[in-house]
Amino acid sequence: MTRVCVVSGSARGLGAAIAERMAEAGYAVVGLDVGYPADRDLSTLPDTATPGVHPIHGDVSDRAAVLELVDVVGERFGGVHVVVNNAAWIHYALLPDVEEETLDRMIAIGIKGMVWLSQGAAKVMGDDGGSIINITSITATTGFPKATMYGALKGAGASMTRQLAVELAPVGIRVNAIAPGFIPTPGSLTVVDQAGVDRRESRTPLRLATPRDIADAVVFLASDQAGAITGQTLVVDGGLTVSL
Numbered sequence: 081m082t083r084v085c086v087v088s089g090s091a092r093g094l095g096a097a098i099a100e101r102m103a104e105a106g107y108a109v110v111g112l113d114v115g116y117p118a119d120r121d122l123s124t125l126p127d128t129a130t131p132g133v134h135p136i137h138g139d140v141s142d143r144a145a146v147l148e149l150v151d152v153v154g155e156r157f158g159g160v161h162v163v164v165n166n167a168a169w170i171h172y173a174l175l176p177d178v179e180e181e182t183l184d185r186m187i188a189i190g191i192k193g194m195v196w197l198s199q200g201a202a203k204v205m206g207d208d209g210g211s212i213i214n215i216t217s218i219t220a221t222t223g224f225p226k227a228t229m230y231g232a233l234k235g236a237g238a239s240m241t242r243q244l245a246v247e248l249a250p251v252g253i254r255v256n257a258i259a260p261g262f263i264p265t266p267g268s269l270t271v272v273d274q275a276g277v278d279r280r281e282s283r284t285p286l287r288l289a290t291p292r293d294i295a296d297a298v299v300f301l302a303s304d305q306a307g308a309i310t311g312q313t314l315v316v317d318g319g320l321t322v323s324l
Contacts, residue, residue: 082129084108084157085302086150088140088197089167089189090133091115093265094215097291098164098298099133105299107162109133110153112140112197122152129157140167140193150200159208162302163201165194166215168233172226172271183229190233194240198255202248209252211302214241215294216257216313218321234259238313245311254310256301260294261317285319 085102089095090111099111108129116137125134138145154160169189171182198212219231220238241257248255262268262280269277281288297316300306315321 081158082106082108082131083161084110084129084153084159085162085164086110086112086153086160086197086201087164087166088112088193090135093267094260094263094291094294095164095166097295098166098215101292101295101299102162102164102302103131103133105302106131108157110149110157111135112138112146112149113167114139122149125152125156127156140197141188143192143196146193146196147200150197150204154204160201160204160210161208162211162213163197164213164215164298165197165237167193168215170230170267170271172230173228174226175228178229186229186233191236191240194237198240198244202251202253205251205253207251210254211306212244212248212253212255213298213301214238214255214257216241216259218259218261218315218317220259220313222321222324241313242311249310254301254306256306256309256311257313258294258297258301259313259315259317260289261315261320263289263291263294265291280320283320283323284317285323287318289316289318 085107087099090099091113099109103109116135120135120137214237216237217234219227220234245255
C-alpha cells in the first residue's frame, strides 16, 4: 500500500525539497500551493495513490478548499498518512513598520492554514493514525531583529504542535515540529542579503542547514522509527541556538 502525504507550500524552497524527498521515500505526495499553475486542480489527481509529487493549485488559507482537498485525496487515495504544514509568508519588519494587511496575510497562511490542514487531516486519518509535522523556526524561541511577526507566528505553530499532540494521541495521530535555522532558500534570500547570509554562517558552529536536511528530518518524523515521538520540536540549525 502506497502511503500518502500532503505538503503545503510545496512549489519552491523547503516545501519543494520536502515533497521531492517524501516522493523518493515512496509516498504519493499531494502538494498544495498558489504557485502551481491554476489548471492543476483536483481533477488532475490520479485515480490511485501513485508515488511521486502531484501538484494542486490552491490557497492554504481557504478553509473550504483545504478541507475539500483532504477529503478528495483521502477518498481517492485510500487515506492520508502524513501532513506537512510548511506554507508560510515571510515578512520582516520593525514594530513601527508593521502593517495590518501584511500581518493578516501572515496569520491567514501561517496559522489558519496550519489549523485547516490539520483539521482536515485529523478527520481523514481517523482510527488509522498518522503523522502531522509542522515547520516552525528557531525564531519561535530566539529573538532576532525585525522578526516579531514571524517569530510570533512560528511560536503559535510550536504551541499548536504540543496541544494537538495531546488532543490527537488517543486516535494514534502523532504531531511534531521541525524548527530550521536560517536556510538560504529563494524566499529567505528576498529578505536577507549576502552580508546577512555570511553573518549567519559565521555564527553557526557546524554549518547552515539545507532544504535537504529539513526534508530528511521530515522523512524520519513521518516514519515508524519515530512511532513513540510526539509533541516534540526537532531543531535543525547547525548548532546555532545552542551556541548563543
